[in-house]
Amino acid sequence: MRNKEMLLIPGPTPVVDSIYDALASETRSHTDPRFVEIYKNAIAKTREMFKTDGEVFVISGSGTIAMEMALVNTVAAGEKLLVISHGYFGDRFIKLGEAFGIEIDVLQAEWGTHVDPKAVEEKLATGGYKAVTITHADTSTGVAANLDVLVPVVKKYGALVILDGVCATAAMEEDMSKAYGDGKIDVVLTGSQKAIGVPPGLAVVAFNQTALEARKKIEKIPAYYCDIYNWLPIMHDPSKYFATPPVNLIYAYDEGMRLVLEEGMAARYERHTAYGRAVRAALSVYGMKALANEDIAAATLSCILYPEGINDGEFRSALAGKGLIVAGALAHLAGKAFRIGHMGNTTVEMLEKAIVLIGETLNEQGLSVDIDQAVEKFKEEALTVRN
Numbered sequence: 001m002r003n004k005e006m007l008l009i010p011g012p013t014p015v016v017d018s019i020y021d022a023l024a025s026e027t028r029s030h031t032d033p034r035f036v037e038i039y040k041n042a043i044a045k046t047r048e049m050f051k052t053d054g055e056v057f058v059i060s061g062s063g064t065i066a067m068e069m070a071l072v073n074t075v076a077a078g079e080k081l082l083v084i085s086h087g088y089f090g091d092r093f094i095k096l097g098e099a100f101g102i103e104i105d106v107l108q109a110e111w112g113t114h115v116d117p118k119a120v121e122e123k124l125a126t127g128g129y130k131a132v133t134i135t136h137a138d139t140s141t142g143v144a145a146n147l148d149v150l151v152p153v154v155k156k157y158g159a160l161v162i163l164d165g166v167c168a169t170a171a172m173e174e175d176m177s178k179a180y181g182d183g184k185i186d187v188v189l190t191g192s193q194k195a196i197g198v199p200p201g202l203a204v205v206a207f208n209q210t211a212l213e214a215r216k217k218i219e220k221i222p223a224y225y226c227d228i229y230n231w232l233p234i235m236h237d238p239s240k241y242f243a244t245p246p247v248n249l250i251y252a253y254d255e256g257m258r259l260v261l262e263e264g265m266a267a268r269y270e271r272h273t274a275y276g277r278a279v280r281a282a283l284s285v286y287g288m289k290a291l292a293n294e295d296i297a298a299a300t301l302s303c304i305l306y307p308e309g310i311n312d313g314e315f316r317s318a319l320a321g322k323g324l325i326v327a328g329a330l331a332h333l334a335g336k337a338f339r340i341g342h343m344g345n346t347t348v349e350m351l352e353k354a355i356v357l358i359g360e361t362l363n364e365q366g367l368s369v370d371i372d373q374a375v376e377k378f379k380e381e382a383l384t385v386r387n
């Protein structure tokens with residue numbers, strides 16, 4: 001890999017050489033048949049990943065544009081939205097909804113814990129919710145939503161399920177053909193830079209037939225760039241023009257999606273689950289606990305609390321000096337925890353190296369930790385992806 005540093009933050013994630021090569025291919029006209037063919041393939045691969053009977057959109061923008069596109073095409077001003085929030089990114093739907101005059105109700109979990117599905121059921125039973133947003137993996141807390149429990153509850157009350165997969169898609173199961181009780185996941189949104197492993201800049205959204213019906217009923221939505229009706233003709237025939245697609249990023253994304261499908265979704269879910277478990281088990285040998293309990297911890301990233309005596313700034317800059325980049329924690333956890341990504345094209349070798357570097361840094365900063373034992377623990381838990 002060409003990278004000089006290990007970028008183990010919750011996105012962007014390490015980019016592999018074949019994706020860099022694709023990114024550096026010659027920039028062509030967005031109507032050049034050679035580019036159009038690649039865009040078509042990228043869209044087809046996206047459909048294949050989500051297994052959707054509806055439509056997918058691959059456009060310029062970050063994950064936040066994907067969130068906006070998902071919401072504004074399905075929930076109209078004055079309609080009711082229930083936000084299930086497990087942290088900072090769950091809360092982002094509150095601001096988004098407010099910007100569009102949507103009526104918001106929120107169920108917020110204390111950071112590191114889950115929203116109780118019973119509370120979700122009680123809220124929905126009061127009636128009138130058009131949609132519910134669920135953040136699959138909240139990047140601020142490392143908490144994963146339990147879709148097997150939450151989605152059937154939402155579908156029982158006939159609301160749309162809008163799933164934020166920005167830190168989960170391609171690493172945690174988001175199968176739009178899967179039945180959850182009376183329904184399916186209606187909308188999944190994501191970005192290119194997290195578990196898909198492509199540089200930032202692409203917003204990806206999938207709508208099923210139910211969600212497309214919801215768009216149809218709204219008639220006029222308060223958006224132009226984010227109106228799926230402006231993009232549908234392009235998704236069906238990428239030689240058409242609405243707004244210039246990011247040609248080089250689409251080359252890169254097509255290659256990223258090729259790698260995703262080549263590995264296979266089931267293998268990817270298994271690999272990421274093992275990564276998450278292994279990283280957390282190894283760090284616990286150092287006396288570092290994850291904020292989320294293991295049974296609700298995300299496969300893609302972990303939010304790790306510092307042991308007594310470790311200074312956030314000094315710890316992360318020492319690691320950066322050794323070539324390992326991890327992220328600080330957000331909001332009230334800033335200074336008290338750090339976040340480590342373990343997703344996308346991150347390898348088991350990189351993660352093992354990270355465990356060693358973290359151990360060395362802790363020892364340099366006054367702790368006395370057993371690196372060999374942590375590495376052993378890591379290998380034991382990561383074994384499933386080694387063979």
Ligand SMILES: *Cc1c(COP(=O)(O)O)cnc(C)c1O
Pocket residue numbers: 010011062063064065089135136137138139164165166167191
């Ligand atoms: C990163 C992230 C976002 C925001 O994506 P941007 O690309 O930064 O706009 C939204 N939701 C989740 C769960 C994320 O992890």
